Amino acid sequence: MATSPEHDESISELLTDLENAAKVPAKVRASKISSRVDKVCSKAYEEGFSSASLGRVIDIITIPNELDQASINSLIRNLYPAGKVSDSIVTKVVASLGHGRAKPSYNAQAALLKWLVMVYDVLENPKVLSQLYGILFNLLDTIAIRSHLCHVLSLITRRKHVRPYRIQILMELTRQAGNEPPLVGLMRVFKDYYPDVIVGDVTSGRASVFTHPNHEWRQRLGEIQTVHFQKTQDGLPLEQRTFRANRRGTRQTKSSVVPEVHTSRAQESSVTLEEIEDVHDFVQRLEKIEPPNQLVAVIQDSLLQKFLQLRSSEVYARRVDSWLMAFFEDQLEAADTSEIKILEMLVSIQAYTHYTKKLPPTCSAYLNSMITSWNGVVGRQIILDLLSYTPLGPFQDLYYSIFQAMEEALLDDEAEQSKLDLLTFYNKLLNNWAVAVLIDPQLSPTAKESISALIKHVDTLALSIVQSSQSITTLSTVLTFYESIAFIITQPSLNETVRIIIPPTELIYTLHFTPSLTILSRLCGILALYKRAFEMAIGPKASVSKGAQSYPKDYINRFNGFLMDICNCIWRSRAFNTADMNALGCDLHPDIAQVLDTYVRSLGKNLTLMSLFSLSFSPVLCLLSISYVRDLEDAAGEEIEVRHAGPVTMQSLKLLEKDGGLKYNWADYRLGFLHYLDKKGVMGVGELMYNTMKQLMPAKKP
Template sequence: MPSIAEEQPSLGDALESLHKASRTPAKQRTVKVSGVINVICRHAFAYGLDEDALDAVVHIAARKTQLDQTSVTTLIKNLYPAQRVSGDVIVTIVAALGQGKGKPSPGTQDSLVKWLALIHVIIEDASVLSRLYGVLFAMLDMISIRTSLCHLLSLITRRKHVKPFRIQQLLELSRGLGNEPALQGLLRVYKDYYPDIILGSASTSRKSFAPQPDAEWRARVRTIQEARTAADDTTSERHNGFKVLRHGSKRTKASVLPDVHTYHATESSVTLEGIDSVDAFVERLDRIEPPGQLIPFLTDPLLQKYVELKPSPVVSARIGLWLATCLEEQVGAAAQDTGDSAFLTELLDGLLQHARYTKTLLPIVPAFLKEYLTVWDGRDHVDAVLGLLAYIPEDSFDDLYTEYLSPAERALSSNGLSAYTRLVGFYTEMLQHRVSTLAQQRPERRQPALISPEQQFLKDSVSHFAAFSTSLILSLPSEEGAELVSSTLAYWELLSTSSKPHVIPIILPPMHLVYYLMQSSPAVLVSRICGIIGSYKQAFDAHPRPVKHYYPSEVTDGLNWCLRDVYNLFWVARGLAVAEQKSVGMYCDPSLRSSLNDYLSGLDHEYAIGHAFGLSNNAWLASMSFAAWHALEEQVIDREGYDRGSIRWHTGPVSQQSLAVIRNGGVDVDWEGANGYKVFVLNWLAERGLGGLREFMFATVTDLKTGQTSAS
């Protein structure tokens, strides 16, 4: 009796069966070929085909066989490579094209050419199609594959392929066939390289260019290849930066940034369009002719490299003149509310992309922003405008704020909470840029912190952000401001880990904000705050001694008091304790602390205010701490081989006294020490994304840093 679910053959068995079926007439087969193809296609979709499997399927599809057309087409449509495609596979496919006794059907050849167009960006040897260009071009007289072949050639054509005899052949084909869309598209590509040789204008339509790649097919290939090879950029269609960027048939007519074209070029000219590798770019840099328009350098990686590596006053003047005229028109249009939003979006995105590439702004941009911010509505182009503002090269923060940031804040202030969150993100991006710039400097001499203009700018900007973000957090209900608080902590996380002695000063957050968030936030934010304070402690530990020569006592005293307050709160039973010149007790008045302690003692004699905020009793951590205890308890029981039926289980909450009691009939676990309960809880929380408290304690408690048993 057959089983209900038959075991599927392996990929190797399926490929062997397919090979036999391809040589056997349909009526003589003992295996149903559709089932075999189904196995191969399912495996290809789920895991991709490795080099051997892909080669085996292509060899079957690339010759005349006994398989029906539907089966072969299905195989080709499911050729998902698990890695980059080898040059041998490409050669096999190209050899299968054309007319001949052993060649596959015209429909199969067309499917194979379309597949080449799909995978041309993930070929192992990118030059293999270029070397086969002449073979492919010679097959343009084949009606059955001409459309797909024109699309493929349009994708791989470079200046070196555009020869006079090929231009002549294309023109003759065009005259003989009329306005065949795909052929006109290929002719247009040729015309882009030699506009003075190919006269007239090739009439193009949507069908003239290769269709957009099947998004689902490409997404599946990316998923397969990323799973197989951690992170290989070549699997994701990313531009390699050493070819001219082409936007293809989807480009809008109103686009402000044209493609790169070199006009009046001859066959001996060296142009950017003819560059296809880093070696070619380096070898020909001194001989490359500038393109007709230079403004595409905002988005084209190759033209950016050319402009940066071969600077010229003429080039700079051409770029500046174009931008000055265009940006002035955009400011005027925005003031009259007649601007083209899509046009300005593309322009601003290009300027931002250039700024992120060069880490500087073009000279015209600050002047444009100063004018544009006076008419900006705070709704359009927010990301681009804020992104550009982060690179404004001002020496004085007061000047920067007056001229740029204050107008931006006013424009955004009427657009709701999300606008404030974006502003916080902007200040974080500006901090990142300033910190990166400062980090490249070498200290000339040892001096007190915040002396140099760069450091003073950083201090002023941080002070403004502290007041700005604190005001926002205190003004909003906690349930509405969670994203804002998270973005604010991201700023302080960056700053707390960026200090560099004598270069990037240590600048603390306002301690009243730290205390406020410490007492009003969920566990994940409390953990992040502890991590920030722990990072500042590590920064001062790594700073040259004596620290008081570089920072005033109010800075170090403020951090020391905060360290002791957090330590008292979570680690020892002294929560909210005030000690003169040592701790401020989270700003809790001593009389209030005493009243709270009396209240708790009245509920139960074991309750006390000092214990209320520890790991076991803290309102935000108690449930997780007890889950950590259960994990530790189970671990000890398994290690020691205790009888689960007779063991005395801890019912919580865990304390030093309860651990001493539970040893009689239960597990034996220390309260402190490297293998104790408290350290286990810290590690358990860190494993679940709440590592800030662990970072704080290991940075603060000397015994934990040295691995010794800690004392209360």
């Protein structure tokens, strides 16, 4: 029976889609989010979540988002872990509990506590909840989640947790709540440890019987965990294997293109990999281990990977490469070449390459030979991922030998996703090259020209992408590439190797004026890092370095123009101004700016074009701006007689104070709003202001 396209989607792709959709308000979404949630839940019910995927879903649920309560509840109901639940995930859940606007709803918190009870038996480290006991206990005054809190506490309470002050608090809560059953049940757990200390009638009421909340859920979890355990032991998800050689077993009827570990030349004094049972055994007998017959099994066997890494040899590497060469030659020469077999081999090599961080030379040669006839569709993600491990070399040579043909195959259908896949490929390639230079500084001479050429090439690609589509997904993918560049150029060890290439002017301003707060914040954060990189490259310490980069004054002024324009828009209420030093006016022609300003003034609302992109008026910042003021007014309470009508200006604050409203000057409002944005997770805007405006540099909160 053929599987549906939805079924074929990986959980990672589904979660990426859900993460992007969860940031968009329901009113502006192109489609309902329920379908995305249903796909994730269906996948989770079938296979469970890996530790990484589980952490991503917990983040979606616990970090402020635009999901409706029904979607959140559905996600929590399907949080089936395929393996053990890590300490970090448990900590995230506990950190999300309690009061505050950034916290999930009490309904979601109660469901998460219920989930902790249901996965208690599969925690990687049950002691982690014990370490968080104080946090959980201090939340007992939160009525909405109290019953589930009591259940969790009843599971983890030990003698060391039963302290006199906690007994007193629990007794007081029990009396106040009228002997609420969950509290009485927890009190009885306490009394089991100190029966002589707890007296009176606080434990005489009806108590909750703490049992598993959902037996059907537990049964399904057991089935998922059993299948996952069998897979990890039988070698299906091979990258997760530990210290046992891969044995397919008698039940596996499907033959693999890669042979399994088998040793037939072992002597009486030697040891085979098949005999190794655990890490201790492996370490103690490492020097006596006899290599298996087919070393190419290293591609799918993690234990053999560890063995060859510790006992590396050029002879071993040649043997693996020779086997792969023979395989690919056979497939190319065979009349009935199986596309499935080649893809299966490439998938195996992909996992192996992720482990070694090096693409086998034979695989690289095969990809170079087949790329000219590739249709850009079959095995796209696998092939692009493998090619991203192309060794560092002259970019132009690599482009004309392989990357150009790859681009032609991908961009043949002119689909937006194809361009994004290509951009993602170059992002991975850039990161892999940067890592290669960090590992081997001798590559620096080659890297100087190659990485610069790569960035300039992708600049053109990124600009064409944003000019054809400005969806959040598209812009986010573009920004991910520039975030990688920003991270690389701010690494001190790469300062003399990687030249700072300024993004295209049109790209900067297109991203700046998109109607997305997330995009604006990320752009500002990237520019702040670029500024820091320039300071490192041309500062006093860099000037004494023999290999320090040199940048023309006009080049630096051009970048400063970006900073000045964005600060003029957001901070100074002087958008499109060209009078300031280095200001470019966002490359808007003065005549057009004049026409637009005349139109805005004609609306009769005391507005000007220059102020429309400021903290108070910007389409992406205005809601948070007035929300910040409302929070201040709520805190002031009865001390104020009137509230600000909004938007906030210097003049409106003065009038507000005269009318008995909030006493707040313009400078304090702007600085306070930046701190407010930081608390809301919109940190990029503040980062740029703090690092660009001299008067704000001392005001940045640590």
